[in-house]
Amino acid sequence: MSEQAINYENLVASYEDRLLNQLRSHGVDLDFLEMWVPDEDPVASILNMVEAAAAFGTEMFTLRVANSSLPSAKRGELRAALGPISDIEIDDHGDFSLVHISNIKA
Incomplete structure (x- = not known):
């Protein structure tokens, strides 16, 4: 996979900042992330992200996640x-870690 990885921690911080400072559209570059809502549990949060990608027809992406956020x-x-x-x-x-997610089913 050669696409650029999405930095999970930066994305969560950006979401939280925009949630406090912007009424709508948290302004992310990838359309499917408009539907994503992070969760305190990293597994649930990443699952939410994959479900949002599926709803937008996104078939794959790579997520860069600190091991402190997603421990082994x-x-x-x-x-x-x-x-x-x-x-x-x-x-x-x-x-x-780089989490490569592919063949996302709609």
Whole structure:
């Protein structure tokens, strides 16, 4: 996969800032993220993101997630949650992981 990774932590911070300072449209670059609402649980939050992508017809994207946000203990739970609606591959890069999500089913 060669697309640019979406930085999860920056996206959550941007969402929270715009939620406080903007009434509508939190102004993200990717259309499907307009429907996304982050959750305190990273598994639920990423699942929400994949479901929003499915609703927009987005078939794949890569998410850059700090390992502090998605610890290795949560990765099996994430795979199980996304398994029915997409393929998932997680590449560890030390302090962060790249979560490749593909074949998203509408």
